Amino acid sequence: MKNRLIALLLCVVLVPRGFSQNLPDLGDSASADLSPLAEQKIGAQIMRDIRWRDPAYLRDAEVEDYLNRTGERLVAASAGAGMSFEFFGVSDGSLNAFAMPGGKIGVHTGLILAAQSESELAGVLAHEVSHVTQRHIARLVGKQSQTGMVMLASLLVAVLAAKSSAQASQAAIMAGQAAGISSQLAYSRDFEHEADRIGLQTLSTAGYDVRGMAAFFERLQRNGRLYENNAPAYLRTHPLTGERISEMENRVMQMPYRQVPDSLDFQLVRAKLRVGERPSRELLDELELAVAQGKPSPVAARYGLVRAYLALKRLDDAQAALAQLKMEVRRYQVVSPMLAGLEADLHLARRDFPAAVRVMAEARGRFPQSRRLLYGLVSARIEAGQAGDALELAKAETLRTPADAYLWELRARAEAALGKRLPQHYSLGEVYAIQGNYAAAVEQLTLAQAARDGDFFEQSAVDSRLREVKVLLLEQVKERRESSR
Numbered sequence: 001m002k003n004r005l006i007a008l009l010l011c012v013v014l015v016p017r018g019f020s021q022n023l024p025d026l027g028d029s030a031s032a033d034l035s036p037l038a039e040q041k042i043g044a045q046i047m048r049d050i051r052w053r054d055p056a057y058l059r060d061a062e063v064e065d066y067l068n069r070t071g072e073r074l075v076a077a078s079a080g081a082g083m084s085f086e087f088f089g090v091s092d093g094s095l096n097a098f099a100m101p102g103g104k105i106g107v108h109t110g111l112i113l114a115a116q117s118e119s120e121l122a123g124v125l126a127h128e129v130s131h132v133t134q135r136h137i138a139r140l141v142g143k144q145s146q147t148g149m150v151m152l153a154s155l156l157v158a159v160l161a162a163k164s165s166a167q168a169s170q171a172a173i174m175a176g177q178a179a180g181i182s183s184q185l186a187y188s189r190d191f192e193h194e195a196d197r198i199g200l201q202t203l204s205t206a207g208y209d210v211r212g213m214a215a216f217f218e219r220l221q222r223n224g225r226l227y228e229n230n231a232p233a234y235l236r237t238h239p240l241t242g243e244r245i246s247e248m249e250n251r252v253m254q255m256p257y258r259q260v261p262d263s264l265d266f267q268l269v270r271a272k273l274r275v276g277e278r279p280s281r282e283l284l285d286e287l288e289l290a291v292a293q294g295k296p297s298p299v300a301a302r303y304g305l306v307r308a309y310l311a312l313k314r315l316d317d318a319q320a321a322l323a324q325l326k327m328e329v330r331r332y333q334v335v336s337p338m339l340a341g342l343e344a345d346l347h348l349a350r351r352d353f354p355a356a357v358r359v360m361a362e363a364r365g366r367f368p369q370s371r372r373l374l375y376g377l378v379s380a381r382i383e384a385g386q387a388g389d390a391l392e393l394a395k396a397e398t399l400r401t402p403a404d405a406y407l408w409e410l411r412a413r414a415e416a417a418l419g420k421r422l423p424q425h426y427s428l429g430e431v432y433a434i435q436g437n438y439a440a441a442v443e444q445l446t447l448a449q450a451a452r453d454g455d456f457f458e459q460s461a462v463d464s465r466l467r468e469v470k471v472l473l474l475e476q477v478k479e480r481r482e483s484s485r
């Protein structure tokens with residue numbers, strides 16, 4: 001526990017420094033607001049730091065798929081339709097969600113578990129999406145000078161991303177004072193009212209139950225009183241008042257009543273997060289009881305039970321529970337990519353790779369957007385001795401999403417399995433370049449150059465990529481030298 005706290009403190013204190021060192025040129029500092037382009041650049045940079053360096057980033061493509069599907073449904077119903085957004089999970093039991101520059105929205109697992117309905121979770125996301133579409137972050141940092149902007153943006157991130165502990169955000173606040181910045185870091189009351197109003201509209205247009213938003217904030221406020229100085233992280237960055245809640249309730253009363261059932265995926269994501277990596281005896285008892293009684297949701301309860309058996313390596317029990325689950329799925333005629341993911345995980349635990357390939361290949365036909373099934377399929381094909389098919393799929397997909405470092409990593413694994421040295425080092429070079437580690441990327445591309453097992457076109461692609469990455473490396477070294485002066 002203590003070690004974890006220290007790690008969090010380090011993380012919060014280090015993020016702003018590393019972040020401002022690598023900060024891209026913000027361009028026109030004369031304009032009042034942070035420009036959309038600068039916002040995108042900063043957002044991409046922070047996201048890279050979180051994704052590759054923050055241990056709290058939730059490495060679960062299934063949960064990320066779900067958050068993005070839900071988030072995109074809200075974005076499509078908002079003024080930000082067409083803007084690029086990215087939703088991700090943060091492994092943290094506290095109630096928090098935060099928006100960062102460039103439409104990057106983080107959600108703590110604690111918040112997903114505390115939401116009593118999917119509309120409540122969607123309500124918080126809609127509020128965050130509105131902070132982005134109304135450009136609140138840009139307006140918050142916009143009044144500062146170029147330097148102030150850099151400092152403020154990085155501190156804003158530190159505070160927004162601050163984890164549950166009061167000390168962690170205390171450290172960020174102290175860093176802020178040391179930098180001599182007096183601007184308030186939390187959103188102003190006006191911004192909060194605007195995000196509530198527009199968020200509620202978005203929630204309604206997207207087809208969720210609008211009562212969810214008010215209900216969740218009310219519960220948050222009720223709980224917040226118990227914490228006193230240690231209020232939930234969410235309340236620190238989104239000051240909540242009785243006035244805001246009554247305003248929300250008044251608006252909700254004027255909107256049409258709509259009962260919206262939770263999606264199966266919402267229930268499955270919660271079941272998966274609850275089980276985690278090491279389910280307790282009590283949780284297992286509870287799941288077994290829920291399955292026996294067939295409630296609250298028979299499919300979700302059984303899904304949780306299979307996950308729990310899998311985590312405990314009780315594979316025969318998992319197999320039996322999965323057979324039951326498949327019967328329920330047929331009876332209720334429900335579909336979810338997560339059901340195929342679960343079946344594939346059981347095959348993988350038994351090291352039956354061809355069966356895992358069959359399940360995921362079939363499911364990908366029905367859920368082509370699922371990153372989890374894509375990653376799982378490439379990886380299982382390599383394990384099943386089908387590296388050629390794995391490479392073909394990974395190649396096609398890296399063309400479609402060239403900024404996906406994880407996919408490049410899988411592609412490198414397929415190439416390594418096939419003994420293709422030049423392509424393998426080229427792909428690893430892309431992994432490092434996407435992570436912002438240009439020195440390591442240069443190293444890999446140099447190895448690719450020396451491999452000499454490619455044709456003329458592959459060789460020249462390596463040469464030109466190496467030239468590009470060397471330029472990026474020089475720029476990075478120069479920026480770091482300047483900011484340390």
Ligand SMILES: [Zn+2]
Binds near residue numbers: 127131191195238
């Ligand atoms: Zn807010």
